[in-house]
Amino acid sequence: MPPRERRPPAPSPTEVDPLRSLRKGRSDRTRGLARRGVPALLSAATLVIGGMIAASPSSAAPAAPTTHASLTASAARAHVHTHRLCAHPSEPGYMACNAVARTDVKQQLSLRPHAAPSGYGPSDLQSAYNLPQSGGSGQTVAIIDANDDPNAEQDLATYRSQYGLPECTTANGCFQKVDQNGGSNYPAPDSGWAGEISLDVDMVSAACPQCHILLVEANSASMDDLGTAVNRAVAMGAKFVSNSYGGPEDSTDPTSDEQYFNHPGVAITVSSGDSGYGVEYPAASQYVTAVGGTSLRQDSSARGWSETVWGSSAGGEGAGSGCSQYDNKPAWQQDSGCANRTVADVASVADPATGLAVYDTYQASGWNVYGGTSASAPFIAGVYALAGAPAASDTPASYPYTHASALNDVTNGANGSCSPSYLCTAGDGYDGPTGLGTPNGTAAFTK
Template sequence: MLAAAVAAAGVLTPAAAAAPMSRQACPEPAPGQARCLTTYTPRAVRAFADGPAGWGAADLASAYRLLDQAGPDTVVGISIAFDAPNLEADLAVYRAQYGLPPCTTANGCFRKVNQQGAAAPLPPGSFGWAIESTLDVSMVSAACPSCRIVVVEGNSPGFADLAETEDTAVRLGAKVVSNSYGAREGGAPLAYASHYQHPGVTVVASSGDSGFTAASYPAVLASTVAVGGTSLARDPDSPRGWAESAWQYGGSGCSAYIAKPRWQRDTHCGKRTVADVAAVADGLAVYNTDVGGWLPVSGTSASAPFVAGLYGRSGRAGTAQPADVYADAARFTDVTTGNNDPNGAGKKCGGDYLCVAGPGYDAPTGVGVPDGLSGF
């Protein structure tokens, strides 16, 4: 009844934000390129007021028990393809909406460069990748309002260009780098694996948006914290006040190439299993000028930069590595419901933990979702 009443009033709820009307932000990638992992709901098929639609920074702070206190000014790097011309202005609207301090070029918080690290010339713009960039910087801001952000824009989503953005972000001082794109693992992308391993840097990547399937690169790398996706809902009857389940499209998989890390001990995948941790990936509110303002977006492109921001806020960015997630598993909130087999409710993996959430480790949500900063 509440959802119906809200919809009748012209306001889109977070649950409605994930409706089937959503569409992929980016076109299908060409061979040798990564996919951007964002879906959005076009304004033409939405009917709500001009305010935020979906979960905002205040909701995430509540759901993940983020205390209202100043954090460090850790540099968080965003590896992305193409230019988002309105990125700084759009981020300003998001941060003002949720009472977050300004993050601008002028105050030294925000920096946008090309893949060589120069302020100009920037690569060509891309509508879909710009939405992804907007989501990235918004989620870092929600997780760590005090962090500085450096966005490194590649000339293309090609593996070589994205690898260079990674190196550049590190060279410019990033202690944690977020990668919210992915490609099916294989020889071509894995040739660039070394670019996602830097001493003194924590690397985070989205697990993918195709459900249980082949493992996604660069999330599958043993040097990378792979972040899966969840769906979030208010639950006033629980002590936490929130309920969370595996997002039906969140990526998971068993690598065909990467050896099993010694710190990962699940038994039904003989090699690297994706994911390690998870966070909300369904129905996030962001502001993007190209689509006319506020819009709801979904994708593990939200959960990876959010987790990257938490690493930045924890003060352990750079020293924290994937193995630490498993050593600190008890400090995360276990997700025990849902699956990421959109068409078969878990049949794709035979009801196994590789695509069905349950007590303890499971591939869609890893060891669980953030409980404050204790696990980071």
């Protein structure tokens, strides 16, 4: 197994959080309480635990968008410091998670009353992508990751309580964690993959608050173990499977396609990578929805938000994209500059400079701001779940190609330098870094 990077220590208390120092708004949770009036606020005040407001998620009103957007946009205009949670693979056949942590934002185990975490929360994302605040009831989204996060369920509970989302626990049947064989013989914990797991379950929660979550933990970061976990999730009934990892392409990828990713009637999402222009596997699989990444900012447009490619023309960081060396082009892809599979298909926010609020306490210090296409893959899996179960014989990766007008076309930005240029540079219609675009409701994710 390749060595994994350990997460850096939390910044010292003297470090300044560039998002929080500007924050004047209240959290999604507090806004929900405000709608219910003074009695609800008084009731909530009795539930202050560890500096955080808690209230019954089942009674929470839908939250309004917060001021996260403008604050995160301000931070995006300045240089931000980040750290990959997992080391790049050091040998063939192994994968790395595609999560990126902000190291210039102070981690906090708990929050002061009425304070909001740094980074975008669920109502921000629902506003940006025109998603319903309800839906997905009865659907299960599976998360595939390597190694164990011992704190996954309790950290998820903190995230969902903060934002007024319904409880999702083992006890109420919403959350389930299994090993790659479907049992409880969990693999060894790992701090990097634990951060990835926290990001994944939080992003599914943000996109589809009523969805059930199945976390399948692979024994290692090998493609064989992760692929076995994918098959386990499908065998357990999941119709939506998120994979936030990748590694270099090799000639065995088409075989892995058939062994692990050819599941008709199941929407399988895969992150496109965090190193800019270039293709990773399994995003290159012809059977999956490859998910790229954007920078997301609030603006004065009719939509209220704008997006550009996450990355720069210099390359080296940003959403992955390009032309696969080994995987065949699926019938629904019609771009002419790549004879094989082109990455990506769709996208959503992934830039850590406009990153997401995530709660993680396994060898971490609570509230963090994360990014990477590890954020966009589970988010898009949640959007698929909102749209409803795919037809049994379909490959849901084809759906956006028949509903491209139901997506937000991203037309600016690049993740490197390439030829033909659309493989790394945004423009009208399809491009590599963002595919056909980002969600505008759920219409593009159903037949």
